[in-house]
Each structure stands twice: as structure tokens, then as C-alpha cells.
Amino acid sequence: MIYTFLKNAMKKHGRPVTTAEIEDYARETLPMCADHVVHHIVELERKGIVTKRFDKERKGYVWQPNGLTRNERGMFGSPQETTRSKRS
Numbered sequence: 001m002i003y004t005f006l007k008n009a010m011k012k013h014g015r016p017v018t019t020a021e022i023e024d025y026a027r028e029t030l031p032m033c034a035d036h037v038v039h040h041i042v043e044l045e046r047k048g049i050v051t052k053r054f055d056k057e058r059k060g061y062v063w064q065p066n067g068l069t070r071n072e073r074g075m076f077g078s079p080q081e082t083t084r085s086k087r088s
Contacts, residue, residue: 001033002026002040006050006063016062018055 002022009017009025017025019038027034041063044050048066055062 001030002037003044003049003065005029005033005037006041006044007065010064016053016055016064018058018060018062020060022063 005022005026006017008029009022012025013021019041022041023034023037026037041050041052045052045063050063050065052061052063054060
């Protein structure tokens with residue numbers, strides 16, 4: 001469920017999203033799940049399903065699913081590409 005919230009929030013914003021943005025999306029979609037976002041997103045990261053990195057502009061962590069489809073990679077970039085473009 002949280003993985004779906006992450007992907008849908010990314011589609012809404014067109015970029016990797018912060019924890020707060022995932023929580024907001026969950027609150028809009030299924031309010032009773034919003035309180036569980038942090039716990040579950042950390043578990044997904046531990047299992048290698050999602051990637052997090054610190055974004056200086058947003059002053060927080062942004063999340064992105066691993067294993068994006070070709071179409072999604074074109075829309076959001078890979079976690080490595082996103083990180084590299086920030087360093088440039």
C-alpha cells in the first residue's frame with residue numbers, strides 16, 4: 001500500500017517525494033493509513049525496494065522506488081541519475 005502511495009505521489013508531483021508528501025497523499029487517499037507511512041517506508045528501504053536521499057532544497061529526505069519501468073525512469077530518472085544531477 002505505501003509503495004503505491006509513493007508511486008502515485010511521484011506521479012502527482014513529477015519527481016521523487018518527501019516523507020511529508022507521501023503522508024499527505026496517503027491522508028488524501030486513505031486517511032487511516034497516513035500514520036503508518038514512516039514505519040513502512042523505512043521497511044521498504046531496508047528491503048531494497050525504495051531509495052532515500054537527502055535533498056538540500058527540500059531540507060528533508062526524498063524517496064523513490066527501485067525497479068521503475070522504462071516509462072517511469074523517463075518520467076522521474078533513476079535514483080543515481082537524480083543524485084548525480086544534484087551534484088553538478
